[in-house]
Structures are given as structure tokens and as C-alpha cells.
Amino acid sequence: MKDKIWRYKDSQISGLEADKMAEALNIPRIIARVLINRGVTLEGAPVFLKKSMQGIINPMLLPDMDKAVNRILDALKNKEQITVYGDYDVDGITATAMVYEFLSELGADVSYYIPARKDEGYGINIMAVNKLKKSGTKLLITVDCGITAIGEVEFAKLQGMDVIITDHHTCKERLPEAARAIVNPKRPDSAYPFDALAGVGVAFKLILAVTMALSKNTKECFERYVDIAAIGTIADVVSLTGENRIIADRGIQALKTTSRPGLVAIKEVSGAEQRPLNAGNIAFTVAPRLNAAGRLSDASTAVELLLTKDPQKAHRLAAELDDENRKRQATEQEIFAEAEEMISKDVNFDKKKVIVLAHEDWHGGVIGIVASRICERYYKPCILISHSNGAGKGSGRSIPGFNLFDALTHCGGCLTDFGGHSAAAGLNVNMSKLDEFTVKINKYADTVLTPEMMIPSVNIDCKISPEEATLENARLISALEPFGMGNEKPVFSLENLTVLEAVPIGSDGRHLRLKLLADKGITFTAVGFGFGGLISAFGGKDRVDIAFTLDINSYNNKTYLQLVIKDIKKSK
16 A cells, blocks of 8 residues: 555644634534535535525526526427437436436427447437437437537537537537537536536536426425436535535435335345445445446436336346446456556556556446546556557546646647546547557646655544544534535544554455554544555554544444544554
8 A cells, every 4th residue: 555645634724713613503623623624614504514405506597598498498389309318327317317207297209318338439429410310309408418519519400400408527618509508517608606516417407497487396396306316416426515415415315215116226226225325325336336237238227217117127127237237347357457467567657647558349338437446546647448440439537636638638639539527538549649649648747747746645634632533423423424525524533542453354354453542541443444454564552643534333233433544554
């Protein structure tokens, strides 16, 4: 394991500020420090803590929302055929199902279309537009895609289709002017005060806006679809702040009692109900199974699951997705092993700041996940490319401080297309340009990434005293959920703890359990997942510092405090 830099979030925060908030809100100082670290002010704390609906922004503030709503109302009035055009990841799948069901309930002549990842790739394509023209589509509504599809939207317009784009990805300099409406909070001219919505979040705001225009009950619409919106929001790893925090929280509550047969079935088959239902649970159980269909086969299976009213069909589809997920895991492991072998043979690997690996016929639906694992393991931006017949399709993941989208814009002439955002992106490359692309992106990285930026770090809220590491504080911290990007689970540190016991756990000994002694005779049980390899590093009476989260563990009808280790090092 690499040594990590411990970065304390509260290093610039006045202790008086935390004292003032703790007294005003009647909360422990540790909770006040966590709130301040997240940019929560004393005035904003009640909304943050209550996750109040006051934080939901008027959807009509999104750019072109009025145009989008009016065009949809015209299509409903004139009985025009509408197609919802989605993406094959969870964000796109949930957005597609939501908008399709909503329009169906309004009596629309509506269908949906999700391109096949392997044959069509991401976003709108000419072949799909031709298919939809033949089927009679007059209005095409994109969800989670379309913002870079300039030529494809122009082609659709020539075929007699109007296109409404709803997307959340980063905009290029030129927008698809041929679109009837472009609803994207990241548009340069957007006045919308929150630009971190997922694709499903933008689609959610669209159906709320239509509901408002029809003078129907927007609260009822919100409550009906927020479970689906939450899954896509959590799965897309957008910042769980602002509106996303409210969507995720309300959606998680709705998921606990949802009557949707598809969600009931996927919760059951994924084991989601065997642990507390929170954002992390959804991200690691429900989301991968919905994702598996679009990665390996047909994303429509997941859309059908979300839409079906038949419990038997729901359980059959959920079982299919569970099986696809197991296949995805096996494929992922195979690609990861091949990528590791390529890295081990690269004599210049240490000199490169960006990892670029290409292999013939790697599965395009899985390389993004593997790129994320490689990125995490080596703490370098990573792009994996699958190629055949001279054409490569790649997926990249990045580290903090290196905007992958900006990096790709500096590789002009090497790529035929690309899109995404700072942390993740997709690209198409002519394989004859691969070496040139690798050189260019690494030259760009040399100007951006400093040596310190390439050292992994642990972001720690604050140092605490042993007396503050309590079960009660762990319960109070759980009230700050949902946790995710932008509102990560609070991490604390304790120093100069004595190791009383170190035991490997797990079937393969990959994990580590420690019994630790602090001052005043306070003892803790700590678990380090993936830290089993350090078992020999800590002997009896060693003094250690740990970075950890406060967790609540239940066993044999007993509840106790558990420290989950994020990093550990010997005390100085």
C-alpha cells in the first residue's frame, strides 16, 4: 500500500466557529465541525439536517425548459409519436424509464430507444435516427445524452424530427443548434443555481415542469418518481449536495417501502435488504445489476424491470440481471489481469503520468470499471481502449486535480470523438493515432500534475479525542446521510493508540481486525478492509495513528461501535 498524505479539512476553521454552531444548534462540537467542513453555514444547517424540500429548485429556471415543455405539450395534443432516447448506464436507464412511464400515463404515443453499446456506442447515432424515422417518430427526447451530437441532431431535423436534449454532461464550445430545446444545467448561459444534477435529475426536472404546466400535483409526481431518480443519481456518482442530496434522501426513504415490482425484485435478488438501505448499499447492490445489462447485453432488460407491473416478470428479469452481473464481474477480473500484465512489462511506466492501455476486443462495457480500478491502484489517470479493425473505443477515469475532459480537448487530431466530464470520459480513436494520443495526453499531464498531486491522500475532517469516538456520535453522524461525493462519510483521526491485538479476518485473510488502547484505558475495535497484508507490520504494544469512520455494527442483537480504518501508520 502506498503512503498517503493526510489532509485535514478543518485546518483553516476557527474553533470558535464550531463552538458557536454547536451551541446554537445544540449539537456536539464534532458534528458542528463536520458540517462546517462541508460548507454548511449556521443559517443553512437546518435545511441541510432536515433535507428540506425548500432545497428543490424551480425546474423552469433550467435553460430552454419552457421550450421543451411547450413542445411536449404540442406533441401530446397532436398525438405525435415520441421516442425517449436514453443511455445504457444506470443514469440513462432510470431516466429513460421515468420519462417513458410519465408520458405513457399522460396518454402519449411514446416508445423508448437505448443504443446497443457494442454496435452503436454512446449517444445519438445516424443508424438509430433512420430507424426512428421509419417507425414514425416526430419528437425525440434525449436523456443523459445528446449535448455533443451536433451532426446527428441536424440529421434528425432533416428527417422531420424535433429533438429535445436533456443532458448533464460538459458542453463543448458549439451546441447542437438544430435542437428544439437544450436543457442542461452546465450550459455556459445557464442561470440555474445547481449544475451537478445527474442525467436522471435533469429528466426528473423535465417531468416536474410538464406537471406544473398541466396544473397537476407536482408533490405527487415528485413522490411517485423520486425512487427511480435516486437510484440514477447515486449510481452516477454526482455530488450528493444541494438538490441531489434531497433527491437521494427522499428516494431512499421511498425505496424502503416501494411497491414497484421491479425495485422490490432487484432489492431482493441483490441482497440490498440484508443491510441498512443507504446510498452506499444502493451503489454496491442495486446499481451494478441494473448496469450489467447495458454493459454486456441489452439495457432494455433493466428498463423493462423498472417499468413492469407484473411481479413474476420482475423476478425473472431481476434474476437475469443478477446473472449478467456475475458475468460482468468475471469479465472485469480477466481484463484487469491483462491490464496489470501490460503495466508490468512497460519499462517506461514510472515516467508516464497517464496510463493508456489498448487491447483488441476488450469488452467495451467493462473497461470503464477496470479503468477506475487501475486509476485507484496506481493513482494515475487511466484510459483503457478496446479496438478492432483499426478503430478504438476508450473509457477513462481520473484523479482529483486532473480534468479528463479538458485533457482530451488538448489532444486535437488524435480523437474522432469524445465526451464526459472531469472525472470520467469516453472517447473514439483511430488506432493509427494511438501513440500520438498517448504522447499528447502525457505532455498535457506534465503541465498540470505535480508530484504531490500524484500521491494519494486521505481527507480527514478532524482529529478527535478518544472520548468523542462514541456510539452516540456514530448515530448522530448517520443522520448526515446520504453520504457520497461532496458529502463523504466523515473521517476522523486518533493518535498514539497501542495495538493490543492484530488478527487477520475474512476467508483469505485480506482484512484486518485490531484491538486498540487509547489513553484513560479506552479500548476500540477497528476493522481495516483490504489491510490484511499489513498484519506483520504491527506487533504488540506498537503505537499507531489511524484515520477512520465511526460505524455502528450489529451482531447477535447487540449494537456496538466499530472504527473502520481508512489508513493506518506508526506513530512518530
